[in-house]
Amino acid sequence: MEDMAEKEQKQEELQQEESTKTEEQTLKDTILMQKQKLEEQEDRLKRLMAEFDNYKKRSSKERDSLYHSLVGDIFTSLLPVIDNLEKAVQAKTEDEGYKQGVELVLKQMQDVLKANGVEEIEAVGKTFDPELHEAVSSVVDENLGEKEIKEEYRKGYKIGGKVIRHSMVVVAN
Numbered sequence: 001m002e003d004m005a006e007k008e009q010k011q012e013e014l015q016q017e018e019s020t021k022t023e024e025q026t027l028k029d030t031i032l033m034q035k036q037k038l039e040e041q042e043d044r045l046k047r048l049m050a051e052f053d054n055y056k057k058r059s060s061k062e063r064d065s066l067y068h069s070l071v072g073d074i075f076t077s078l079l080p081v082i083d084n085l086e087k088a089v090q091a092k093t094e095d096e097g098y099k100q101g102v103e104l105v106l107k108q109m110q111d112v113l114k115a116n117g118v119e120e121i122e123a124v125g126k127t128f129d130p131e132l133h134e135a136v137s138s139v140v141d142e143n144l145g146e147k148e149i150k151e152e153y154r155k156g157y158k159i160g161g162k163v164i165r166h167s168m169v170v171v172a173n
Contacts (some may be wrong), residue, residue, distance in 0.1 A: 072164040121156035144172035
């Protein structure tokens with residue numbers, strides 16, 4: 001009888017070991033599945049964060065571009081006024097008070113342009129760049145280099161790298 005009781009006890013122990021192994025394997029499988037789910041969620045989170053960061057950058061660029069476009073449109077309509085003020089300053093007059101008044105108004109307009117990010121395009125003495133300058137004529141001048149700008153008929157302006165009016169220039173050689 002003892003042999004039988006021992007056999008039964010060993011059988012029960014084997015069943016318990018198998019049950020424990022099965023439970024351990026189930027737990028290991030569950031842990032592995034949870035790790036995979038966590039890695040997938042982490043990957044999705046990283047992708048969403050990257051997409052959101054790209055969205056913020058793109059949105060900021062679009063906002064800046066729109067701002068520069070609107071400011072450029074407004075100041076484009078004011079540039080002829082500035083041109084006329086510059087011509088008025090160059091005109092000869094005997095009334096010095098009048099001339100100083102015009103110079104002050106011109107200076108004030110130029111300050112408003114600078115305060116809003118509008119810059120003059122440098123031309124005279126620079127190399128001709130079709131993205132910045134508009135050639136209205138060309139001359140031969142041995143004192144100047146090839147494609148060097150000799151004279152500027154009308155100033156050009158840009159805002160934030162965007163040209164709002166090209167410089168009208170005379171190009172040498």
